[in-house]
Amino acid sequence: MESQQPPVIQIRHVTKSYGHGDATVHALRGPGGDRPQGVSLDIEQGDFVAVMGSSGSGKSTLMNILGCLDVPTSGRYLLDGIDVGHLDEQQLSLVRNRKIGFIFQSFNLVPRTTALAQVELPLAYAGVRAAERRRRALAALSLVGLADRAGHKPNELSGGQQQRVAVARALVTAPAMLLADEPTGNLDSRSTEEVLAIIDGLNATGRTVVLITHEDEVARHAKRVIRLVDGAIISDVRQAKVDGPPPALDLAGARP
Template sequence: MKPPAKRGEASAQARRTTAHAEPHPVLRVQDLFMIYGEGDAQVQALRGVSLDVYQGDYVAIMGASGSGKSTLMNILGCLDVPTSGRYLIDGVDVGALDERRLAILRNRKIGFVFQSFNLIPRMSALANVELPLTYGGVGTAERRTRALAALDQVGLADRIHHDPNQLSGGQQQRVAVARALVTAPALLLADEPTGNLDTKSTADVLEILDQLNDSGRTIVLITHEDDVAAHAKRVIRLVDGQIIDDLRQAPVDGPPPRPLKAAR
């Protein structure tokens, strides 16, 4: 009789089992164009972007200001509509949805983490994390249970009753990550999640994202920092609204690269 697998071995075995299943594109965009303005003032923010992101991947999208990365993120988050092209999330054609169904999809399928945290100032960490569930019509008891679990997952079980102004920047961003996770979304979108954080808080948030991806969470983040992108399994670079580089740093069904921390 074989001895029970250790935690790391069990995690690797689970990934191998998943790898034998048919790959599942959580996110698919085909020939996306985004055009602003008309005539001589017309600007093509995106020019024929096509991209598949599979379950369990961790993708960093990089580019200079004006490259189109923020426009692409807004489309992926269903916050904007492309001029042309097709976008599917978890197999659902976003362009075929009316406003009500789009709002439901956004609430259930996508978790957002913003650079500026976007927490409600006069609400506790717990209440902030419960918000997406409130909008989704989840009952009080289940809301509380899921929000507590999400805050525990990001290491803030002892800060649940603190308002945002009683938390550090890194702690506020961890609340934002918990809020993004609480609906168990198919996709976690992070827009410059470490942009307002110091070095220690950046490392803490990136470690949480690594752990989430290692447990199977699909993550797409925007960053202009190479050190942040080094945590991703795949790095995509945009220039003038087009993908010019697509680098695979680690397999989809393996752990994230987890770069070595610099010596202190």
């Protein structure tokens, strides 16, 4: 059944260039030769999209734009119905906090800070009261199987556990989209499967996921694979997901 809601992500004719004159680099340009049309893309609520491409393909630039970490040179981007091109820096910061859950390859955890406090951080920035922050952070840690590690600091956790803390932190604000940049790049094979199973489960409950990866095995978990070359989308394919049901997750406790 087609989604009756507007796309979580809607970009139209987006380009991104760096430099000037002969030194200009067109990181995103889309098709069109001498007259590039820019990149256009819709991602519906509940989709799971893997974005792939080699170094220099434009996938990192696209991720930064989708994550409101950078702005396009031209074109339009609507995130969950919000035209981000009309927002100032403070408003963009609020959108990042409330609408996007980031998961990075390097975990980006704060040293000497407990897992519980790490997960509470986005809620603290959003002004959520302490008791509610704790409740929601504990619920998010429980979802990723780390309720018993709430008091542990990063140096007391394995790499896989650290990334699961990062996943809990990303989902605790109930964002419109999880944006994962090479989330398994620093993990061994067992931890990779554990983290991907959690992401599968979150998507199965309706969470929209955009995953940046260069690994085919990781991309196999997605419902849809987009490939970029030289700043343009060259393919956008629906695929059968990997075998095996995702774990059942109850997100109610982690929602606002």
